[in-house]
Structure formats: C-alpha cells, structure tokens
Amino acid sequence: MKYVNIRTSALAMTAFMMMLTSACGKAEVASSGSTAAASPSAAASTAPAKTSEPVKVIWWHSMSGELGQAVDKLVADFNASQSKVKVEAVFQGTYDESLNKMKASMDTKSGPSLIQVYEIGSRFMIDSKAITPVQKFVDSDKFDLSQLEENILNYYKFDDKLYSMPFNTSNPILYYNKDMFKAAGLDPEKPPTTYEEVAQAAQALSKDGKAGGSFAIYGWFMEQFFAGQGAEFLNNGNGRTSPATEALVNNDAGVKTLTWWKQMVDNKSMQNLGRKTDDTKKAFAAGQIAMTLDSTASLRGIVTSAEGKFQVGTSILPRPADAKDGGVVVGGASLYILNNKSEAEQQGAWEFIKFLTNPQTQAWWHVNTGYFPITKKAYDEQLVKDNLTKYPQFKTAIDQLHNTKANKATQGAVMGVFPEARQIVETAIEEALTGKKAPKDALDAASKSIAEKLAAYNKTVK
Structure with a gap:
C-alpha cells in the first residue's frame, strides 16, 4: 500500500x-x-x-x-x-x-x-x-x-x-472491593467475569447509599469491550487489511454493551460519574462504589489508596457469557x-x-x-517476583494479556482520526446513559460521524 x-x-x-x-x-x-x-x-x-x-x-x-x-x-x-x-x-x-x-x-x-x-x-x-x-x-x-x-x-x-x-x-481490568462483596453475601474470591454476572453483583452490592459500581465514560473501554467479544471496531480488518472506511460501533457488540451498561445505570446499581477515570478512582477509594474499570497501570495507586480501609480484588475485563474468542487490546x-x-x-x-x-x-x-x-x-527477575508477592492483583493483568486470542479484533483498530473517533464514541455513550438517545440510535450517529471523518482523512493518503 x-x-x-x-x-x-x-x-x-x-x-x-x-x-x-x-x-x-x-x-x-x-x-x-x-x-x-x-x-x-x-x-x-x-x-x-x-x-x-x-x-x-x-x-x-x-x-x-x-x-x-x-x-x-x-x-x-x-x-x-x-x-x-x-x-x-x-x-x-x-x-x-x-x-x-x-x-x-x-x-x-x-x-x-x-x-x-x-x-x-x-x-x-x-x-x-x-x-x-x-x-x-x-x-x-x-x-x-x-x-x-x-x-x-x-x-x-x-x-x-x-x-x-x-x-x-x-490494559483495563475490573477492580472490586472485597469487603463490600462479603457484606453483600458475595464470594470475594469469585469476582464477576461476564456482563450478566456484573449486573447481578451490582444489584446485590447497591445498598446503604452505595452503588454496585461505576465505569468512566471512556472510549477506550468500549474498544476493549469489542475486543473481548472478538468483534472488530472498524471495517477492512479493523483498518489493518486496508484503510478503514466505516466504524462498526453500532453492530451487535456495541449495542449489547451499551444496553447492558445503560440498564445498570437506569436501575441505580451503577453510577454515571462522567468521563474522568480520576472520579471513579476517588469514589472507589472512598468505598462509595464496589466495582470499577481502570488501567493496569493504575493498580498500585488503587491498592495503595485502599490500604487500611478494604481489600482490593481484580478480575478480567467482563464480556458477554456467549462472547466469541477475544481478549484485550x-x-x-x-x-x-x-x-x-x-x-x-x-x-x-x-x-x-x-x-x-x-x-x-x-x-x-x-x-x-x-x-x-x-x-x-x-x-x-527477582524484582518482579517480589513485586508480584506484594501486589498479587497484578497476576490478573498478566493472565489476561497472555490468554488473549490473537486475531484482528484483539490486534486493535487503527485509523488516522482515532482521537476524534474516541471522543465521538464517548459522546454516544453519554447520550445513551443520560437517556438523550437509545443505545442503537446513539451508536448509529457515532458510526456515521466517524465514517465522515475517515473519508476526509483517507483523501489525504493513497
């Protein structure tokens, strides 16, 4: 090319x-x-x-x-x-x-x-x-x-x-409050791994003015939810076999994910704290929410912020129970x-x-x-072995990386207008969670907008 x-x-x-x-x-x-x-x-x-x-x-x-x-x-x-x-x-x-x-x-x-x-x-x-x-x-x-x-x-x-x-x-993993799991009658050593299990746990955890969890409105998370289902985010092999011309954010993987997310926000088992991961980190550290998504690079900070207050558990990025082979990008x-x-x-x-x-x-x-x-x-290296002893939660991240199935979905989408596309997706998530648009309508509009950006960019390269 x-x-x-x-x-x-x-x-x-x-x-x-x-x-x-x-x-x-x-x-x-x-x-x-x-x-x-x-x-x-x-x-x-x-x-x-x-x-x-x-x-x-x-x-x-x-x-x-x-x-x-x-x-x-x-x-x-x-x-x-x-x-x-x-x-x-x-x-x-x-x-x-x-x-x-x-x-x-x-x-x-x-x-x-x-x-x-x-x-x-x-x-x-x-x-x-x-x-x-x-x-x-x-x-x-x-x-x-x-x-x-x-x-x-x-x-x-x-x-x-x-x-x-x-x-x-x-890559992102699920963080959860083991103490809140115990108090809700959930097994703190068996965290949720599927959409369905997260939804059930979130409802059980929502009590006494506290919510089951909160996920920041972050486009990166949506991209990861696609990869977890073995679904490509863009056409043309995720933009890798040839330059992408269409976004697939409004396909079944996207609609299923945003519908699941919205249902939890609607039934109050999941809080919508906006676009900043710093806000969900603070709520998690304060014991206001029981589960959150964040980067593996945040692990030490999250564990440290909970010291003396509660135990932090980690789990893989959740996916639908019927998801195809996938993993994380x-x-x-x-x-x-x-x-x-x-x-x-x-x-x-x-x-x-x-x-x-x-x-x-x-x-x-x-x-x-x-x-x-x-x-x-x-x-x-002994340095890494000692660190894993101190932060055993990181093994979740290592296993998740190593268990990822290599395919175009997990290889990751590529496009010349990715930063703009990510913001467009975040707007769609926001519109759905706040009830401004239905999940499918919000993602349809996002897909159309990203396609327009791709067309303009692709004119500059041949």
Whole structure:
C-alpha cells in the first residue's frame, strides 16, 4: 500500500489537533504509592559509530510526575552504560500536545530523534512518512523479537512489519472491593467475569447509599469491550487489511454493551460519574462504589489508596457469557524513530531502544510504574517476583494479556482520526446513559460521524 506524503496537507496536519485523551493515559500521571527500587543494571550498548563526541539523541516523551522521574532514571542509566550515545529526554506535555509539536517540526530539524506516541496515533505516524520503521534496525541487527510479548508486539505490527517499539503498555481490568462483596453475601474470591454476572453483583452490592459500581465514560473501554467479544471496531480488518472506511460501533457488540451498561445505570446499581477515570478512582477509594474499570497501570495507586480501609480484588475485563474468542487490546504508547535525522542519530536511538528492552531494564520499569514488562524474561527477575508477592492483583493483568486470542479484533483498530473517533464514541455513550438517545440510535450517529471523518482523512493518503 503506497501513501502520498501528507506533511503539507492542512487536513492531515489538523486531524489530531483536538485535545483528546489517550488510552490508559488521558494524561500520563504517576502511579500513587510508587516505591523506589534498584535501578536497572547497566547493559552494554553497541556503539553506533566511532566518534570522539557522543551522538546526541533527543527523546520527546509524555511521562509526568513520578513516571517522568522513572524516564529520567532510565536515560541516566543508559548514558552511564556507554560513551558513544547521549540521550536527552524532553517532556512535551500530553500525547496530543507532543504529537502536535512533532507535526509542526516535521519539515525542520528542530524535532526529536525519537518520540513516544500513544497507540491510537499509530496509523497517523505511518501515513506521515516521517519515520524509519523499527523493523529496519531489527533486521540489520538480527534482533530477536521472539523475546518480546507477542500480544504487545501485534498491535504495532502492520503487514508483519514492526514500525515502532512498544514502551509503556497496559490494559483495563475490573477492580472490586472485597469487603463490600462479603457484606453483600458475595464470594470475594469469585469476582464477576461476564456482563450478566456484573449486573447481578451490582444489584446485590447497591445498598446503604452505595452503588454496585461505576465505569468512566471512556472510549477506550468500549474498544476493549469489542475486543473481548472478538468483534472488530472498524471495517477492512479493523483498518489493518486496508484503510478503514466505516466504524462498526453500532453492530451487535456495541449495542449489547451499551444496553447492558445503560440498564445498570437506569436501575441505580451503577453510577454515571462522567468521563474522568480520576472520579471513579476517588469514589472507589472512598468505598462509595464496589466495582470499577481502570488501567493496569493504575493498580498500585488503587491498592495503595485502599490500604487500611478494604481489600482490593481484580478480575478480567467482563464480556458477554456467549462472547466469541477475544481478549484485550494493549494501550499505552510506543517509540518511533524519526527519519529526518542522520543515520548516526537514528542508530543511536535504536541502541537506546535495545537498552530499554533488556530484562533488567524492563523489570525496573514495571516495578516502578505498573506498566507491563514487554520482555518475557523480565518475569524471571527477582524484582518482579517480589513485586508480584506484594501486589498479587497484578497476576490478573498478566493472565489476561497472555490468554488473549490473537486475531484482528484483539490486534486493535487503527485509523488516522482515532482521537476524534474516541471522543465521538464517548459522546454516544453519554447520550445513551443520560437517556438523550437509545443505545442503537446513539451508536448509529457515532458510526456515521466517524465514517465522515475517515473519508476526509483517507483523501489525504493513497
């Protein structure tokens, strides 16, 4: 599939300008209750070139707070491990802000050598023609991709080519209050896993002014509910066999999900607290709701916020009892190498990426942030084993990732207007939950609106 350069297209340059929120990182913030652990061991790095001065690699990222501190530690450790490449990490704001700054710098030399981009920016990054696919370095270096998690790599592969390297990865799980389950006569060791079980539990838990749960109105959750049913979110193989032209949000999977969600809100067993996951986190920590959905990256913060008050349990993302094989789509972000930099800079960026994938680095990153290790052998590190002992709830997330069936649904939808599409879906959910529209009508309107956005975007690429 060949694409024309879209750098000068006003439409493409504004396609992502809406300040929207990204998967498992509406705005990246530090995990609460993070504790310092030993830094990753200095891994030897192959020098990209023999020069007297180190090659400088500018890395733009969107990690703030404690996550930003973790990023700075990774960079410092890499720089100390060798003398041929010097990485400089530069915080650029939210994912949207960083991407907009990159677009503004595309025809200049002022941009980064390496950039962290949220997963829903993948299609745009490829279409932009601004990157050198990571696969080029994988092939030339004979880098063994089998050491990395297949279900994480799959999202970032297109036509079996890896365009970026996964960096911070998460998926959503169900969090529940074990103490409230006990008080309601429910088995705290047998959490609900299906839509039907969640609805039953929510009603049993709704008493004494407390609700069974609350799910934030977050487009990412709807995408995950589709994947859990083995249902594609977009046509043309989720936009992977060819560019998507239609959204399938109004199919049976979408209508079934939104109807289930609305029925719980209507019978008062589920609260509608709006679009912010921070609001559902606070309600959960306060014991006002018994169940919520959130990113695996929030696990430590959620567990810490409940310490001394109640026990936190975790369960897989719920799905209909009759759902087909599916699973979860990875969220988070990956790292792209920009092609308007010298070969030395690009090679230097690749050396840093390799450092980030080694088991020791991944173990440290996982323990200090809550994101998944992308390298399988990281789970053999004592640091990770100790962390799982302290936070056994994370095993739910690991099992959910490993049990995900690989198909186009779980590989994840891709489109150049994903941030806009996600906001459109959130509006549809909001309209249904508040009774403004019936679930099918709200999703029909969303599907039509996304198709219009896709048509406009696809005109800029061929």
